Amino acid sequence: MSEITRELESAEPSGAMLDLLLGADLSTLTAEQQVTAFVMARKITAVADHARLCILRGFDDLAEMSMATHESEQSLFRQQERAEVLDRLPRLCEQLRRGEIDLRRLETVDERVVHLDPATIPQIEDQLVEVAAELTRTQLARRTTKLVAEADPLGYEQRRQKARDTERxxxxxxxxxxxxxxxxxxxxxxxxxxxxxxxxxxxxxxxxxxxxxx
Incomplete structure (x- = not known):
């Protein structure tokens, strides 16, 4: 499968990329091609996750969605709440759409900034958007926590104390x-x-x- 080349690792996810992956005999790929195919699969998953967030954000009939997906309405409601990240962190969400970060990394940032003043969040996103794609989820969590503590020291300390008391x-x-x-x-x-x-x-x-x- 000579079409699977390393250049695809930096390409945006697309229908052509999905077709190429679905049409490949993965067992015949070289080790290098398997790494590329794995990156391709992650990119396709990321763009699918972005699409799912976009759909849920404006969807009204969760009962219908529940019947179609065999997933509880409560679970879908929680996912719909998380879809608000599209408005909170639009540039990181765009990185998700392009397959540069995955959903776990996006959610790692969002769960740390969700309690902040909305006017403060873009300042933190400014400092993350250039580095998020190069960081592991753990590294991104540490970087975001540090930025949140610096941007809102009093609120961060209050939330930390509350979590220590109530979330154990x-x-x-x-x-x-x-x-x-x-x-x-x-x-x-x-x-x-x-x-x-x-x-x-x-x-x-x-x-x-x-x-x-x-």
Whole structure:
């Protein structure tokens, strides 16, 4: 499949890109072509996510949408609320449409700026729009948190204290094969300390076949 070339990694998603991906025998691609095809698939997913946000933003009959998608109205309502990001962060949303960032990175920024004065948000977006495509989601989260704290220090501290008091919890999730996952939500400082102590204890044990995580 010689048509799948590295230049496509910097191209905007399009119908032609989707046709090329759907028509390819992915098992015959070289390793380099598989990387390119993976980037193409991410771009197509991003433009589809952008389209979904645009549709939900102005859609009235969620009951009809629920029947068509077999998804609860409550879930669709939450997604419709998140579609307000199109107005809050228009330039980052345009990057989503062009496949330069993915939906998770867009939502990472939005959940940190949503409580700000609307007049402040464009100032933060100004500083993110040039770098968002080059950052991982974790890096983008840290950058956005720092900008929010600088732009609204009092509000950030109030929200931080409120979250520390009201959002702490322990949750239990059953998993296959007789396993389960225990999730603890706490302040970032406390969580980091717990993680570092547990990691240090694990590394101090006698070496055996288990990994540090195990």
């Amino acid at each position: 919890r322990i949750e239990f999730y059953p998993l296959p094969n007789g396993m389960a996952e225990l999730r603890i939500r706490m302040s970032a400082i406390d969580a980091r300390q717990c993680y570092d102590i547990a990691t240090a204890d694990a590394r101090a044990l006698c070496k055996d076949c288990r990994t540090t995580d195990q």
